[in-house]
Amino acid sequence: MLPISTQIVQQRIDSLKDQDLYIHLELTTGAYAAHFDSSKHPASTFITNTRIRYSLGSISGQGPYRVGLKMEHGWIYSEGLTHYEESDDRRLLLAGHDSQGKLVVSLQLSPEPF
Amino acid sequence: MEKRILVVLPHPDDEAFCLSGTLAKEISAGAHVTYACLTLGEMGRNMGVPPFANRVTLKDIRKLELEASCEAIGIQDLRMLGFHDKMIEFEDPQLLDEKLGALLEEVRPDQVFTFYPGYSVHPDHDACGAAVVRSIAKLPAGERPPVYCMAFSRNHEEEIGQPDVFVDVRDYMPQKLASIRAHRSQFQAPELVGSKELTAEELEARFGMERFWTYRF
Numbered sequence: 001m002l003p004i005s006t007q008i009v010q011q012r013i014d015s016l017k018d019q020d021l022y023i024h025l026e027l028t029t030g031a032y033a034a035h036f037d038s039s040k041h042p043a044s045t046f047i048t049n050t051r052i053r054y055s056l057g058s059i060s061g062q063g064p065y066r067v068g069l070k071m072e073h074g075w076i077y078s079e080g081l082t083h084y085e086e087s088d089d090r091r092l093l094l095a096g097h098d099s100q101g102k103l104v105v106s107l108q109l110s111p112e113p114f
Numbered sequence: 115m116e117k118r119i120l121v122v123l124p125h126p127d128d129e130a131f132c133l134s135g136t137l138a139k140e141i142s143a144g145a146h147v148t149y150a151c152l153t154l155g156e157m158g159r160n161m162g163v164p165p166f167a168n169r170v171t172l173k174d175i176r177k178l179e180l181e182a183s184c185e186a187i188g189i190q191d192l193r194m195l196g197f198h199d200k201m202i203e204f205e206d207p208q209l210l211d212e213k214l215g216a217l218l219e220e221v222r223p224d225q226v227f228t229f230y231p232g233y234s235v236h237p238d239h240d241a242c243g244a245a246v247v248r249s250i251a252k253l254p255a256g257e258r259p260p261v262y263c264m265a266f267s268r269n270h271e272e273e274i275g276q277p278d279v280f281v282d283v284r285d286y287m288p289q290k291l292a293s294i295r296a297h298r299s300q301f302q303a304p305e306l307v308g309s310k311e312l313t314a315e316e317l318e319a320r321f322g323m324e325r326f327w328t329y330r331f
Contacts, residue, residue, distance in 0.1 A: 001165040024169065030159050031200070031236045035268070044200075046157075083161075085168050093168050101163035108169060 001083035001095065006059050009084050012092045013057040013067070016109055024048045024108040025078065049113045052076065064096055067107055078107040117145040120223035120259075121189075122214065122246045124202055124238040125155040126180035127297040132264045133227055134187050134293035135283025136324045141188040142286070148191040148221050150214075151180060152242055157199040160299055167299060179297045186292035193217070203241035207248070214249040223259050226250065230263035230327055233270040251331055262326035277325035284322040291317070 026046035033042040054069040054076065061079075069076040080096035091112075096105035108114060119140055123129055129137065129149065137147055156173035167175050177194065184192045195213055197205060231243035243263060250258050262279055283290060294301055312320065 001161070001168050026169070028157075028159065031238075035235050038268075046200075083165055083168075085170075088170075091170075093170060095161065095165075095168060097161055097163070097165060099163075101161050101165065102159040103161050103169065104159075106169050114170060 001093070002086045004059070004063065004065055004081060004084050004094070006065065008086075009059045009065075009067075009092070009094065012084075012089075013059065013069070016092060016111075017054055017057060019111065020051055020053050021109045021111060022049050022113045023052045023076070024106065024114050025076065026103075026106045028104065030102065052109075067094065076107075078105060080105045081107065117143075117225070118221055118223045119145050119147045119225050119227065120217065120221050121147060121149040121227045122152070122217075122242060123149070123228065124152040124197075124236075124242040125158075125199065126151055126176045126183070127155065127300045128229075128239070129187070130183060130290075130294045130297055130301070131321070132266075132324055134183070135286045135290040135321070136227075136281040136326075137189060138187050138286040138289035138293075139281065139283055141190075146191070147187075147189045148193065148217070148223070149184060149189050150193045150195055150217055152195050152197045152202060153199040153238070154180070154194065154196075155199055155300075158300065162299070172299070175299050176297075179299060183293040183296035186296055187289050200238060202238040202245070205241075207245065210245045211249050211252075214245055215252070218249060218253070226259050226261045227326070228261065228263060230265035230270070230274065230329070233265035233267045233274060234263075235267050247329055247331075255331070258331060261329040263329050264325075265327055274327055277327050279326040279328060281324045281326070282322065283324055284318050287314075287317060287321065290321055 028044035029042050033040040054071050057069040059065050059067050065081045066079045081094045082096045085093035091110035094107045098104050154173045155176045161167050228246040229239040229243035231240050234240050
């Protein structure tokens with residue numbers, strides 16, 4: 001993955017709009033957060049291979065970045081994104097990594113299931 | 115007849131720190147080890163700086179690391195059962211029990227290693243241990259192999275006491291360290307290995323003894 005280029009990511013967001021897509025959306029502090037530091041509140045959530053379709057989407061911010069996708073009946077939102085996968089041009093793989101390289105957030109869209 | 119050992123753990127790398135030395139020791143004494151790894155750890159968080167993996171490719175990287183770790187230990191039979199990482203506690207218990215039951219029937223192990231249910235921190239660890247204990251409890255009492263459990267939750271010793279099985283693995287440090295190092299994507303984390311190079315004495319002090327609790331049915 002590479003640090004996000006908003007121009008490239010915006011092009012991918014535009015190229016995937018108005019079609020049925022599979023989404024993987026995730027936010028996690030890691031399963032060991034409270035084991036290593038009892039003051040931490042462990043939280044994690046993901047939804048994977050659920051079908052969505054959006055008609056409008058964009059990336060914003062100065063980094064870490066935010067993405068918002070507008071659907072017929074609601075929104076998809078993700079904050080804290082830092083990296084995108086440059087080698088995968090059919091899918092959009094976005095992630096937010098902390099300073100240790102650990103994934104904190106991920107937003108992935110694909111015409112095929114993950 | 116050779117001793118048959120069945121290991122059931124949910125993630126690639128669960129074997130490395132607390133069990134690989136014992137397995138290498140048993141294998142060098144002639145044991146045959148079947149390791150059933152329930153998932154590929156595909157929901158792991160370490161992607162590296164700069165990233166060497168993403169959510170999609172991590173699974174393939176960790177599969178290769180698991181195979182390399184097993185080779186380092188000498189494990190003869192690795193089974194990857196294909197369950198979804200983080201979801202073991204939500205998986206259909208009947209499906210888990212069928213898979214484990216079939217494995218027990220096939221391997222007929224003399225010993226089983228897994229996590230101690232309830233005292234192993236990660237929900238997958240606890241659910242894996244619970245499934246193993248449940249499956250073995252279904253066997254007639256006289257046919258149950260001993261189940262040796264790993265535990266490391268906070269305060270676990272207050273509830274389940276001291277471990278009752280200690281294995282000196284100092285002679286198997288090369289295999290153990292090779293197993294740990296095979297999981298390169300996971301064990302660059304400073305909280306696990308620290309930032310400095312350890313001396314041989316420090317390594318032995320830290321990794322030379324493996325500890326297990328025999329599960330009481």
